[in-house]
Amino acid sequence: MRRIVSILIEMELCDAAILDGEVAEETAALAIPLFSSLRDLFGGETAWRKIIVTPVKDLQTVQKFLQLCRPEGIDFRREGVRVGMALPCAVHVSHE
Numbered sequence: 001m002r003r004i005v006s007i008l009i010e011m012e013l014c015d016a017a018i019l020d021g022e023v024a025e026e027t028a029a030l031a032i033p034l035f036s037s038l039r040d041l042f043g044g045e046t047a048w049r050k051i052i053v054t055p056v057k058d059l060q061t062v063q064k065f066l067q068l069c070r071p072e073g074i075d076f077r078r079e080g081v082r083v084g085m086a087l088p089c090a091v092h093v094s095h096e
Contacts, residue, residue: 001018001050003069003072003073003074004069004074005018007065007068007069008052008054008065010068011061011064011065011068013056013061015055016052016053016054017052017053017054018050018051018052019050019051019052019053020049020050020051021049021050021051022049023049055089055092055094056086059086066084
């Protein structure tokens with residue numbers, strides 16, 4: 001996570017928030033014992049995900065972030081790293 005934070009700072013994405021999120025399967029497994037048994041049977045994955053939320057100016061900023069991550073060993077295309085998403089935001093309210 002330090003590498004990600006360093007890249008965010010290097011890119012001046014200081015408004016970023018890094019959130020911990022619990023996957024839906026884990027929530028179901030805790031609430032319903034049957035789901036817990038199925039998770040154990042099929043080899044449950046990590047129950048938590050890191051989620052980075054930050055406003056960016058454009059798609060090029062996202063692409064630069066991904067390019068800077070790869071030499072650090074963080075490649076969102078590689079199995080086990082999970083998912084990278086860039087979502088458009090129609091409204092962003094800020095003091096700026």
